[in-house]
Amino acid sequence: MADGVNVRREDTMTKLAINGGSPVITDLRMPRWPEFDESDERALLEVFRSGQWWRGGTVEAQEKSAVGFFERRFAAYHNADYALAVNSGTTAVEIALRAVGVGHGDEVIVPDLSFVVTASACLTMGAYPVFVDVDPRTGQIDPDAIEPAIGPRTKAICLVHFGGYPADMDRIPEIAKKHNLALIEDSAHAHGSQWRGRGVGTFGDFGTFSFQQFKSLTAGEGGILTTNTLDRWRAAYSYHNLGRLEHKGQYEFYLVSSNLRLTDLQGALLNSQFPRFEKQVERRNVAYKRLDAKLGAIPGIEPQPEDERITRRGFYYYIYRYDSEAFKGLPRERFLEALKAEGVPGAGRGYGSALHTYPLFQEMEVPSDRSNCQYKYVSCPVAERLAAQEICTLAHQVLLLDDAQLDRIAEAVAKIRENADELL
Template identity: 45%
Template sequence: MTATRPTTDADRPALLGGTPVRSAGWPAWPPVNDAAVRAVTEAAEAGIWSAADGPMKTEFERAFASYHGARHGLGVCNGTIALEIALKSLGIGSGDEVIVPGYTFLATATSVLGVNALPVFADVDPEYACLDPDAVEAAITPRTKAIIPVHLAGHPADLDRLADLAVKHGLALIEDAAHAHGASWRGRRVGSFGIFGCWSFQASKNMTAGEGGMVVTSDDELAERAWSFHHCGRSRAGAWYDHGILGGNYRLTEFQSAILLAQLADLDEQLERRERSARVLDEGLARITGLTPLGRDPRCTTHGYHLYQFRYDPNAFGGLPRERFTAALNAEGIPASPGYGVPLDRQGVFAQRRFDQRATGFDPSYPATDYGRLHLPVTERFCAELVWIPQQVLLGSDADMADIVTAAEKVSAAADTLVEAT
């Protein structure tokens, strides 16, 4: 780091009273536009606001599944339920193990607890922060029934090796694509490699209806089982008051489906814009000592970019803590956050064993589920180093991306002053 004392108000960090690099806003999210308003109005006027086979829901399910290369789609109430329905449809439950990454959102692992199975945390790879196939293979036991790779930030996990491992060991591959709407691996959309693909439409996601989720599969029998689970245990052939399995009301509404249909039409254009913005940031931020954009596997033909991620080295910034660095960026008008602060197994629900231990078959002496004390070195490093920029920022212009680089350069140049003021 080559730091200089700020000599003008423009040079002084905005966190310390200087003029911010940027005062303009960023693209709004969720996207409120004429298409969204027309879609909701059409759903309202149709008079069918929620139904398992409602016209908007059915059209969206077909369109989304087809876009991602699957035969069947099932719109559900959120991404967590999408994963639970996939697990239940496969008969995974008490005493079973499911391998998940240590660096992910809570729902990937709590969905496993939700069906009374046990998540086994495996480390992530050092280049892309996705589930490491070597760590997965080392974690497989006779109790393992499934692998849930997360396409973190929109970058696909190594679907070649993970699919091979699933076949080799007779395991189900369930893709958690909550961050990866439209992402592709070797030209094929994610979600179509596993027996199930699952998405979230929560408020921050690249497609959103405030809440919502999607399950896709190309297996006809599993599609019917999943449909039954999401519709109170009914079957398509049965009577209305005929509930053959323990399901729930997990249906996506007509309003949500209408909004999402309108957004699906814009997804390709938005994917291209985010890809372009990420290239600008990769080039600009890589020039700043101490900032390293995450890599991109050459087999990743489309990156979903739910997040733009880069590594932060405090030593290059005079010891400035990462949280102070992101605060300085925010003061300059750049939305940034530290991401996941601890490996997932250290969250209280796992580390304090706040789940039904008897139902899951949890054994406190079993090393694979020694939650809170697992050693996942790459995950731990990412928890300490990664910085996130949210997806809607990437919908901005090249000039907007240049502001991000300028702000990072400004913070770098004034790092000593920021350290002294800490």
């Protein structure tokens, strides 16, 4: 029975919850996501009872619809001249690429760190993504990596504001302009983010957003494009509506395209969610700074850097970098397990892989004259390291917790660092 005695003695020495110690957090309840109440029910019922569940066929009906109202509201919030609601964030990126003229055989420069759609959307029109590396501190596309990747077939840059933190909107639009490339900002993570006081999604040809279930503004599914150019809006409109033109007849078709429209039930929900969303953005902008200060004081934890050009942050995730060396070599995955055991909700690692490493790309046969697109040989060491070892995330709902609860998340991280020996 000597073994049993040993085990018991170890138990009493244990501090970490993953080993049987008391968790730092026992009573924390994550805000339900999405948050909703009777006002959302009323908004949905109103459209439901009207019997008009789509946004309508004529321009006048479309403008009067709940979707039309939401488009104007969202455009104003992001300082865009025009917006077009569509049925997902994925189709928003596809429409944007088509509307700027990306077609078969073109190349599109994308960051190697994102959700797959930023890179895979162009495949649906026979174009190829060209992966470039990211900045090690922000996780955003590295402007210095873009120009070397530009070739004669490059048509566009499709970047992401990863996690909601804006990519460099001083330098990248300049690069796009200099090389006559279209610029698309995949802003699926970045509702509410601003660069120098202006909403993201307005610095290039198009911004694209998602309203899928887990996004910071949701209707279960949905998406929207923003643009400051009427011609771009018109092209996007046509691609989302079966190739119709805005002021032409219902049965006149001009483009190869699909039905990618948003329903008015979703429009109603987005409208009723919107005031709540605005308040949530404000709260998250206070909360992230507190978390930055508390977590940033722990050696080995590095939040995304403050940048005075970023005047407001939207969030899909709160991102911080984990340096296992400062945790005595404790691998990130083990750190995250320990963090969950301490009662920290919504703790994750983002998507976990650099995009070019997915089988989708690794197994793709690409003509050999495309040296930039031989995905087996792509190397983006920063994105690979961040994705596989360093990036840690907290779901955006965490930033709706109160200050005392946020402080306990930092306490849990500090506790794991102090007791990392227990896990080695």
